[in-house]
Amino acid sequence: MSVHVLAPGLLSTLQDGGRRGWRHLGVGSAGALDRFSHIVANRLVGNPDDEVVIEMSLQGPRLRFDRSARIAFCGGDFAADVDGTDVAGWRRVDVPAGATLSFGACRRGARAWLAVAGGFAVPRVLGSASTDLRGGFGGMRGRALAKGDVLPVAACAQSMDKGLAIAPWWIDPTPDLALDQRAVVRVLPGRDALDPGDALFAQPWRVDPASNRQGLRLEGKGLRLQCPREAVSEPVAPGTIQLPPDGGPIVLLADAQTHGGYPRIGHAIRADWPRLAQLRPGDAVHFEACTAEDATRLACEQRQRLARIGYAISARSAAR
Numbered sequence: 261m262s263v264h265v266l267a268p269g270l271l272s273t274l275q276d277g278g279r280r281g282w283r284h285l286g287v288g289s290a291g292a293l294d295r296f297s298h299i300v301a302n303r304l305v306g307n308p309d310d311e312v313v314i315e316m317s318l319q320g321p322r323l324r325f326d327r328s329a330r331i332a333f334c335g336g337d338f339a340a341d342v343d344g345t346d347v348a349g350w351r352r353v354d355v356p357a358g359a360t361l362s363f364g365a366c367r368r369g370a371r372a373w374l375a376v377a378g379g380f381a382v383p384r385v386l387g388s389a390s391t392d393l394r395g396g397f398g399g400m401r402g403r404a405l406a407k408g409d410v411l412p413v414a415a416c417a418q419s420m421d422k423g424l425a426i427a428p429w430w431i432d433p434t435p436d437l438a439l440d441q442r443a444v445v446r447v448l449p450g451r452d453a454l455d456p457g458d459a460l461f462a463q464p465w466r467v468d469p470a471s472n473r474q475g476l477r478l479e480g481k482g483l484r485l486q487c488p489r490e491a492v493s494e495p496v497a498p499g500t501i502q503l504p505p506d507g508g509p510i511v512l513l514a515d516a517q518t519h520g521g522y523p524r525i526g527h528a529i530r531a532d533w534p535r536l537a538q539l540r541p542g543d544a545v546h547f548e549a550c551t552a553e554d555a556t557r558l559a560c561e562q563r564q565r566l567a568r569i570g571y572a573i574s575a576r577s578a579a580r
Contacts, residue, residue, distance in 0.1 A: 261327035263376065265409040269321035269363060274380055274399035274411075275373070275514075277310030279388035283518045289498065290390035290398060292373055293473060293514050293537035296436050297335040299566060301375035303573050304332035304352045304431070311379035312389045314405070317371050318540065320363020321405060327357045329413065330377035334431070336369025336538055337439065342424055351430035356423045368439040369538035378414040393473065394515055429576060431569055436562055437534050443543065445511075445532045446550035446558070450501060452523035455486040460501075460509065460526060460547050468508070469541040473515040475502075476539060482507025483525070491521040499533065501526040511536060531558035 265272075275298070278291025292298035292315055299309045314321070320338050332352045333340065340347050340363045347353050347361075349372060355361060366372070382389045382399060391399030400409055447460065454460060460483065468477035483503055496502065500512045502522035511528055513536065528536060529550055539545055550558075 261325070261329065261378075261413045261415075263329075263380075263411040263413060264324040264326065265321060265405050265407060265411065266324055266360065267322040268405040268407055268409070269316050270319035271317040272321045272405040273315050273391040273393065274312050274382055274405070275315045275390045276312045276388055277390075278514065279386050279390055279392070279398070282386055283495070283497070286518050287386060287395070288392060288515055288518060290388065290392045291514050292390075293371060294335055294373070294437075294534040296534040296562065296566065297433070297537075298373045298375075300350070300431055300433070300569060301332045301334040301373045302379075303570050304334070304350075305330045305375045305377040306577070307375055307377065307379050311375065312382060313376075313380070314374040314411075315371060316363060316374065318366050320366070320372070322360065322362045324360045325355055325357065328355065330354050331361065331374060333372045333374040334433070335372035335437070336366045338366050338372050339364030345424060345426075347426055348430070350433060351427045353427070354422065354425040359424065366540075369437075370540040370543075371537055376413050381412040381414040392515070394517075427576075431573075436531075436565065437538065439538060443535050443539060443545045444548055445536060445545055446529045446548050446555070447501065447526040448529060448550055448552060448555060450524040450526040452489070452503065452525050453486040454483055454503075454525055457486070458549075459483050461549060464544045464546050465509070467539045467541050467543045467545065471539075471541060473513055475513055475516060476511040476536065476545075478509050478511070478545070480508065483509065485523055485525075489523070491523075493519045493521045494524070496520045496524065499528045499530065500524055501528060513537070529555040529558060531555070531562045
């Protein structure tokens with residue numbers, strides 16, 4: 261089967277779990293900005309956790325399915341309908357052949373991830389189908405989706421020919437993604453100390469419009485280093501918080517470069533990356549200090565919640 265792109269939305273790309281094992285050669289990971297939402301969407305339709313999905317930003321696409329399909333989208337709160345019937349996120353939806361799935365604007369948050377049972381059958385580059393926008397490879401020839409694109413979907417063993425069917429149950433994404441609460445991101449200490457040491461945590465920061473999948477640029481009272489040093493290019497990774505000369509920190513995301521010369525003043529813990537992925541220009545974010553022990557505990561708790569979600573989905577599927 262195939263999915264036809266009638267309208268691409270603001271920025272829609274194909275992403276999977278990311279490109280692993282190539283950073284030492286200068287190749288970034290790419291992949292879904294929010295692995296929690298990405299994994300839940302795939303589990304809802306019966307896909308492996310790393311399967312290829314459509315990541316949409318702020319304004320979603322309009323898609324036509326030439327055959328019946330099972331879908332789910334998770335992440336931010338997007339307006340969506342199938343041929344005029346409203347559908348919501350965090351649940352599975354069976355759409356009939358010929359149906360059009362239309363996404364509107366994101367009402368809360370910034371991004372969502374659309375999974376289709378079987379996954380999108382696009383070539384892997386260096387072990388991943390993720391779109392690397394800066395490198396220009398992966399996904400649909402290294403670019404965002406465009407009107408007229410046809411996305412092949414791998415064969416799915418499930419037969420869905422009963423028309424539109426919306427599951428009466430859904431997944432609760434809290435506390436991993438609580439969009440009605442203020443955005444708080446916990447931070448491990450970096451190599452370069454600030455003056456004063458708690459300056460990053462002393463104020464809320466606003467997301468600059470220049471932010472993208474490479475990093476969130478933040479606005480606020482400029483920071484300064486305790487001990488300024490000569491800029492040396494050093495390894496960085498998603499989650500690294502850099503401090504450029506203007507004093508406004510940058511939180512690196514999935515499309516982050518592999519090396520950088522800006523001082524590293526902290527690292528956003530992995531458990532809070534889902535919340536980072538939902539920040540849009542103008543949103544406020546608060547940082548809090550975190551220890552390595554707490555970061556490990558929070559990551560384990562998130563994995564445990566994902567495991568429970570997987571069990572719940574499997575139980576629901578078996579009960580049908």
